[in-house]
Amino acid sequence: MINVLRFFCFFIINICLSISCNNRSRQNENYSDTLYILHAGSFSVPLQWIKDSFQNHYPYIKICAEACGSKQCIRNIIDLQRKCDVFISADKKLIDSMLVPHYADSSYFLMSNEMVIAYNNQSKYAQNITKKNWYQILSKDDVCLTFSDPSSDPCGARVLSVITLSIDYYKEPMLYKKILGKDNIIIRSKEVDVLTLLDLNEADYTIIYKSVAIQHQLNYISLPDSINLSNFKLADWYKQHFIQYKQSDGTIKRERIEPIEYGYTNLKTSKHSESVKKFLRFMRSTPVKSILEKTGHKL
Incomplete structure (x- = not known):
């Protein structure tokens, strides 16, 4: 209810x-x-x-x-x-x-702003997810992650940034494939559609701005500054990394990771x-x- x-x-x-x-x-x-x-x-x-x-x-x-x-x-x-x-x-x-x-x-x-892992009480493993194991939870085959399209929304590109930075931070070279290579990933063009999927329990988790999680009363897991894109003092660390995604015209866009x-x-x-x-x-x-x-x- x-x-x-x-x-x-x-x-x-x-x-x-x-x-x-x-x-x-x-x-x-x-x-x-x-x-x-x-x-x-x-x-x-x-x-x-x-x-x-x-x-x-x-x-x-x-x-x-x-x-x-x-x-x-x-x-x-x-x-x-x-x-x-x-x-x-x-x-x-x-x-x-x-x-x-x-x-x-x-x-x-x-x-x-800063990126967080957002979810609700009905999300799979909601009682088990922590700051230390969030990437392991999101890697599970039965967990559905949703986020916005990187080609239309910066938040979607920042989801890719969080995962990319996490590879080095947690020393998990296969993390990108484990989280984003699954068949049940749902990508939507707009943030409102992402939040709707979460509210209707059609997805378990999203990676989104902390402000949005707070405004919509979602549960969320805070991430270390080294991966949450909020700390300008870590800009040099962020900028050592790049993301790639397909644009609406089919071309591949390569972007340097930067603070929000x-x-x-x-x-x-x-x-x-x-x-x-x-x-x-x-x-x-x-x-x-x-x-x-x-x-x-x-x-």
């Missing part, structure tokens, strides 16, 4: 947060301006809090927010020319490499410069920092 209620609440929240303002040509008569924000799915909950707080200060500015994987957001901006004033990415370097300088002038650091950095930017095509300036200034404010900390992020 708890899982059903949590899934229902989660479903309703994401319906609200993913609204892209279908009637964009109409604006509520109480608003004088509208900001369109595309953002990483993992930022949905804090953005709702930020949106509410911002509109308390600027009630005449309406915010329309749409969530999907950060890489998909960028494709929507570039390929589909989706209306967007501000983009919030789970990976700052995506902004730097794909949007700057043609679509945006620069990017801004927002926060960090969320970032945001304003788009050059925005026609709401004054409202954008107010929002960007608000994103650097104390209330936003407080919201990020309360929702499980690292500043």
